[in-house]
Amino acid sequence: MKWEKYLVPASLDEALKTLAEYEGQARVIAGGTDLVPQLKKKERTVKCLVDVSRLAELKGIHHQDGLMRIGAGVTHQQIAASPLLRQTAAALAEGAAAVGSPQIRYMGTIGGNIVNAQPAADTAIPLLALDAEVEIASKEGVRRQPLEDLYVRPGVSKVDASAEIVVAFRFQTLHGKRGSAFARLAKRRSLSLPILNAAAVAILSKDGALFEDLRLALGPVALTPFRARKAEEALRGQPVDGESVVEALVIASEEAQPRTNPLRGSAEYRREMVKVLLGRALERAVAAAKA
Amino acid sequence: MMSKEFSFVGKRVPKLDAPEKVTGQIAYGHDMKLPRMLYGKILRSEYAHAQILNIDTSRAEALPGVRAVITAEDIPDMRIGWARDHPVLKAGKVRSVRDEIAAVAAVDEDTASEALELIKVEYEELPGVFDPEEAMKPGAPVLHGEAPNNIQEKMRQSYYHGDVEKGFSESDVVIEDRLTLPFVTHCCMGTSFILADFSPSGDLTVWSSTQMPFLYQRDLSMVLGIPASKIRVIKAPVGGAFGSKLDMYPFEPICVLLAQRTGCPVRITYTREEEFVVGPTRQPVICDVKSGAKGDGTLTARQVSMILDNGAYSSWGATTPLVMMQTISSLYRVPNVKYDVVVAYTNNPYSGAMRGYGNPQATFVVETHIDMLAHELGMDPMEFRLKNANQSGDVTGQGVKITTCGLTECIEKAAESVTWKAKRAKPDARGVGMASLIHVGGGARIYPSDGCGSTVKVDDFGKVTLISGSTDMGQGADTVMAQIVAEELGVPVANVTVVNADTDITPWDVGAHASRTTFVAGNSARLAAMDAKSQILEGAAENLGEKAEDLDMKEGKIFRKGEPEESIPFEKMVRSKHFRPDGDIVLARGWYEPPTERQDKEFRGNISAAYGFATQAVEVEVDTQTGEVTVLKIAAAHDVGRAINPMAVEGQIHGGVSMGLGYGLYEELVVEEGQVLNPNFADYALPTALDMPEIDTIIVETDDPAGPFGAKGMAEPACIPTAPAIANAVYDAVGVRIKDLPITPEKVLKALNQKKESEEEK
Amino acid sequence: METLTMRLNGEEVTVQVEADALLIDVLRERLGFMGTKEACGEGECGACTVLLDGRPVTSCLVPARKAHGREVLTVEGLASGGELHPLQKAFIEHGAVQCGYCTPGMLMSAKALLDRNLHPTDEEIREAISGNLCRCTGYVKIVEAIKAASAG
Numbered sequence A: 001m002k003w004e005k006y007l008v009p010a011s012l013d014e015a016l017k018t019l020a021e022y023e024g025q026a027r028v029i030a031g032g033t034d035l036v037p038q039l040k041k042k043e044r045t046v047k048c049l050v051d052v053s054r055l056a057e058l059k060g061i062h063h064q065d066g067l068m069r070i071g072a073g074v075t076h077q078q079i080a081a082s083p084l085l086r087q088t089a090a091a092l093a094e095g096a097a098a099v100g101s102p103q104i105r106y107m108g109t110i111g112g113n114i115v116n117a118q119p120a121a122d123t124a125i126p127l128l129a130l131d132a133e134v135e136i137a138s139k140e141g142v143r144r145q146p147l148e149d150l151y152v153r154p155g156v157s158k159v160d161a162s163a164e165i166v167v168a169f170r171f172q173t174l175h176g177k178r179g180s181a182f183a184r185l186a187k188r189r190s191l192s193l194p195i196l197n198a199a200a201v202a203i204l205s206k207d208g209a210l211f212e213d214l215r216l217a218l219g220p221v222a223l224t225p226f227r228a229r230k231a232e233e234a235l236r237g238q239p240v241d242g243e244s245v246v247e248a249l250v251i252a253s254e255e256a257q258p259r260t261n262p263l264r265g266s267a268e269y270r271r272e273m274v275k276v277l278l279g280r281a282l283e284r285a286v287a288a289a290k291a
Numbered sequence B: 001m002m003s004k005e006f007s008f009v010g011k012r013v014p015k016l017d018a019p020e021k022v023t024g025q026i027a028y029g030h031d032m033k034l035p036r037m038l039y040g041k042i043l044r045s046e047y048a049h050a051q052i053l054n055i056d057t058s059r060a061e062a063l064p065g066v067r068a069v070i071t072a073e074d075i076p077d078m079r080i081g082w083a084r085d086h087p088v089l090k091a092g093k094v095r096s097v098r099d100e101i102a103a104v105a106a107v108d109e110d111t112a113s114e115a116l117e118l119i120k121v122e123y124e125e126l127p128g129v130f131d132p133e134e135a136m137k138p139g140a141p142v143l144h145g146e147a148p149n150n151i152q153e154k155m156r157q158s159y160y161h162g163d164v165e166k167g168f169s170e171s172d173v174v175i176e177d178r179l180t181l182p183f184v185t186h187c188c189m190g191t192s193f194i195l196a197d198f199s200p201s202g203d204l205t206v207w208s209s210t211q212m213p214f215l216y217q218r219d220l221s222m223v224l225g226i227p228a229s230k231i232r233v234i235k236a237p238v239g240g241a242f243g244s245k246l247d248m249y250p251f252e253p254i255c256v257l258l259a260q261r262t263g264c265p266v267r268i269t270y271t272r273e274e275e276f277v278v279g280p281t282r283q284p285v286i287c288d289v290k291s292g293a294k295g296d297g298t299l300t301a302r303q304v305s306m307i308l309d310n311g312a313y314s315s316w317g318a319t320t321p322l323v324m325m326q327t328i329s330s331l332y333r334v335p336n337v338k339y340d341v342v343v344a345y346t347n348n349p350y351s352g353a354m355r356g357y358g359n360p361q362a363t364f365v366v367e368t369h370i371d372m373l374a375h376e377l378g379m380d381p382m383e384f385r386l387k388n389a390n391q392s393g394d395v396t397g398q399g400v401k402i403t404t405c406g407l408t409e410c411i412e413k414a415a416e417s418v419t420w421k422a423k424r425a426k427p428d429a430r431g432v433g434m435a436s437l438i439h440v441g442g443g444a445r446i447y448p449s450d451g452c453g454s455t456v457k458v459d460d461f462g463k464v465t466l467i468s469g470s471t472d473m474g475q476g477a478d479t480v481m482a483q484i485v486a487e488e489l490g491v492p493v494a495n496v497t498v499v500n501a502d503t504d505i506t507p508w509d510v511g512a513h514a515s516r517t518t519f520v521a522g523n524s525a526r527l528a529a530m531d532a533k534s535q536i537l538e539g540a541a542e543n544l545g546e547k548a549e550d551l552d553m554k555e556g557k558i559f560r561k562g563e564p565e566e567s568i569p570f571e572k573m574v575r576s577k578h579f580r581p582d583g584d585i586v587l588a589r590g591w592y593e594p595p596t597e598r599q600d601k602e603f604r605g606n607i608s609a610a611y612g613f614a615t616q617a618v619e620v621e622v623d624t625q626t627g628e629v630t631v632l633k634i635a636a637a638h639d640v641g642r643a644i645n646p647m648a649v650e651g652q653i654h655g656g657v658s659m660g661l662g663y664g665l666y667e668e669l670v671v672e673e674g675q676v677l678n679p680n681f682a683d684y685a686l687p688t689a690l691d692m693p694e695i696d697t698i699i700v701e702t703d704d705p706a707g708p709f710g711a712k713g714m715a716e717p718a719c720i721p722t723a724p725a726i727a728n729a730v731y732d733a734v735g736v737r738i739k740d741l742p743i744t745p746e747k748v749l750k751a752l753n754q755k756k757e758s759e760e761e762k
Numbered sequence C: 001m002e003t004l005t006m007r008l009n010g011e012e013v014t015v016q017v018e019a020d021a022l023l024i025d026v027l028r029e030r031l032g033f034m035g036t037k038e039a040c041g042e043g044e045c046g047a048c049t050v051l052l053d054g055r056p057v058t059s060c061l062v063p064a065r066k067a068h069g070r071e072v073l074t075v076e077g078l079a080s081g082g083e084l085h086p087l088q089k090a091f092i093e094h095g096a097v098q099c100g101y102c103t104p105g106m107l108m109s110a111k112a113l114l115d116r117n118l119h120p121t122d123e124e125i126r127e128a129i130s131g132n133l134c135r136c137t138g139y140v141k142i143v144e145a146i147k148a149a150s151a152g
């Protein structure tokens, strides 16, 4: 017996109530692409699953006043196919397009990808670079929290999926002299977890010559999705091409702490690749910002 | 070559079983159920090497729904495998994590799994040995008492022809290297299965995924002590085999024992994890190779010394050196060859037969060195290959009699397809590489008989049934057999049904291995069809008052030779032969035994009636920043004798190439301290549709006189030269030589960095 | 036990299922639709692909209750009125089937593609079946067959 009850609430309120009734013995399920394998392998046990994948409150990709709001129940497929996101948050659309396989993208949601808390989750890295904020609903109401503060360690986030529900992600859209991009290295072109992934957001000066600001994210180079803050610092106010970029990439590769994984590559290789992938993401982000 | 006029040979006939497969109607072993059927599951070792102190099955036995729990204590000491070194259930000691300790039969799979969790085993862990070189050193942990140093005498072999020392001394260039090859595995999409059922009178029927029903019947009988005459083996539809189902493994007698104990049919199907960990692998190889050539490009000598990781027990893996030997002795003309091999036990999962049977490893070694020699000599690697290519009529130093050989044409056509001359040795990060192969194409005599029997029966309505000893594993053998019978007999393919893989019904055959089915079973079917035809024509001649030799039959019609306009439907003649005083039915037979010999003690002899050749040329692009290799195109030119079904031949080539590409770039079963770290499709990376490049299949026909309509075996070869061709292309692209598969980005980048460093030093 | 009502291959079906049943088990074990294959059970091979409201999903990861009130299409539902689906015909004629174990899942992924894109490029076809592993064919003839079944 993997679980004893499977409930499909009709509203967010009902879902929260149901979770409360089970007092920690129930858990949110969205696409199930992470949770079902974990339950099958008995890495987790629950009494009841509360399916949020069809809640209207968790749907939709909306844009208002420079703010993007993506429901936590939106699937990777929907993100990858959204012209709006392709245009204003390309890194995220590219990250979502890289997840698993078509089937997994049709099933898996962005909310599940974040709460599952893998340090190289393919939407977490771009969302981190986009400086996203998370809306979390609980019995007590809705709270907002920067995405970055959500992580504890691999597989563990601060969202208690037995009581709380992530409703949406919000971030500033990239318009004007802003651009973003995502880069990824994997064993093969489909169905494989990243050896390394990287996302960059570039915010350029009016003439497009300098980095007014930038945000760089990487995985898996730490216990949680990682912001390369020292590299960002080094580049802020610097020209978009030339030595400073090369130096910043070296800094990023030094602040990153990748580990050796017998299946996905050595620490040294991954460290080396930080420079390459981040460099590529940054270059494309700059090109997008200039366009 | 003159193209003969055929009605069905050479035609793209769709697979006979395809309609059943596209509708989901076909029942694979996994879909089969019998009334009262129980589900079997096996408890395996937690340790790679350990003493079993105690096994407590009492809680499992008490679980409702459990019908039987067995351990080694409950059965006689049974040993299986090529070296009879493999106990079916382990007592005393476990030697790898795949080891079977106990088995359960229960009413459903969940109950069986739960029961396994309730079995308590106490172990005392023993030091293990996981590297075959370490295993042979004095003082290494010993796996089998009868094999000190972890080697059995018959697992050490040496071959030579000519004199390599002399050869090297006459060479202008000599190179030496160490190459290593990893564990890889078949990854059949359908896992292994068996369903065993006893009749009330004690007759055993098994539905199995085996590739060799008759040897399997013999093996089951031997290990279980049940007379073979009371065992019926039916090969059920399988989801791929690729050699993995060539042996009998412990789960199979275990399943029969569970059926015996419970009096119920029992089915065992492997989980994906079991398929990865428990199923056999291709042998990892550590290889030292030395090659020499003269300044003009003539090969002089080749010396190869290999150490194979056998794993903890022996399956056919231990015999793959026999196939490796053929490539080492006979791929390209080499006057002096020496080959030494030793197969050592380790506490790793064990190795078995896998598509190519040692040849992918041997070809990687030989073709890497051929390429390196060419560069050393400053020759175009293609020209170097052409210069040393085998030719029709050659008898190699090992006694391999090459009757037909399309190697030169394969090299030329593959090169042309990738515009070799234009693309080679260019300064960009793109490159081309090639590799060739030799493989048995007319059976392989490794058993006293390499034959196959067939029966052809023609009924009163013109339905032709071929009852063939052959085994179709999804490769399409049935369709090819039907085409051969239709062609020879002169009836439409649609009239022909093929029945096979049931030891109660079909005549004997040694099994689906060594790319032998089209050749051996095809010849056998053809003989039976010829017999049927003469029976029909004789009947018709009597009926019509003609001479049989003046009549012929085509597309189901009988006519006077040269006068096809005036004809009679053949089924009418079959009926008239049947329904008359002293009538007879049409029931024909064919037995084909290839004209080959077993090797002598020095491993010389012509074990196959024909040999297949091929060359694959690939174009790659290397990302010099990440080390990623992208294969842009693969041209695969294969000498198949004749393509009886070009669509099936292409299908074999495409599938083989993707397996070879996986071997070259992605695949490795990562085994650390005897534990398999990636027993799943996420971490063991098969190529996906997005990873496959354009494949140009080039069929070279050499019309082999011994083959059915000229055909030679071709199924294994497709996966053999791909990996070395890719490695050679990577060298052409960026000048680094990867001597250790798979060619991961990390290895390429490391090599590129080393190359840069050494260039800077200069 | 929970009640599951779905439109399976065009017909309404109601079954009682264990709360933790997965869609693949309901299809295969409860309803006898054995065409859907399980080759990994972890979402990593696509053999178990079915269409849920027209979208390709790996049924080995889908809790059966997710199908409640929805449409499920399996390989058994592709042919209609005794006529094979054009994809099925193309798979047969182009030699896209060898052992056939991946075939049902491939067909479903291909159908999902053609339902939203009548004129896929080769690259789009490869992309659409990139979650379906095949060990026999190297995918070449599968891509050819899907192309042939598309509107060109």
Ligand SMILES: Cc1cc2nc3c(=O)[nH]c(=O)nc-3n(C[C@H](O)[C@H](O)[C@H](O)COP(=O)(O)OP(=O)(O)OC[C@H]3O[C@@H](n4cnc5c(N)ncnc54)[C@H](O)[C@@H]3O)c2cc1C
Pocket (backbone or CB within 6 Å): A027, A028, A029, A030, A031, A032, A033, A034, A035, A036, A037, A052, A072, A073, A098, A099, A100, A101, A104, A107, A108, A109, A110, A111, A112, A113, A114, A115, A116, A120, A121, A122, A123, A159, A160, A161, A164, A165, A166, A167, A191, A192, A193, A194, B682, C042, C043, C044
């Ligand atoms: C074959 C395969 C390949 C994959 N490849 C990739 C890949 O390449 N890259 C990648 O990043 N991931 C990959 N994944 C992982 C997975 O698909 C993603 O993480 C996916 O986004 C998870 O979303 P889901 O909706 O399926 O989550 P679920 O499995 O439903 O849930 C995951 C976790 O999040 C919780 N949760 C879900 N939604 C909410 C919510 N709204 N509020 C609170 N808690 C919630 C659940 O309780 C659970 O703990 C792969 C998975 C598979 C099976």
Ligand code: FES
Pocket (backbone or CB within 6 Å): C037, C038, C039, C040, C041, C042, C043, C044, C045, C046, C047, C048, C049, C058, C059, C060, C061
């Ligand atoms: S069986 Fe479901 S994806 Fe493999």
Ligand code: FES
Pocket (backbone or CB within 6 Å): B189, B239, B240, B474, C096, C097, C098, C099, C100, C101, C102, C103, C133, C134, C135, C136, C137
């Ligand atoms: S046809 Fe065998 S796995 Fe695809």
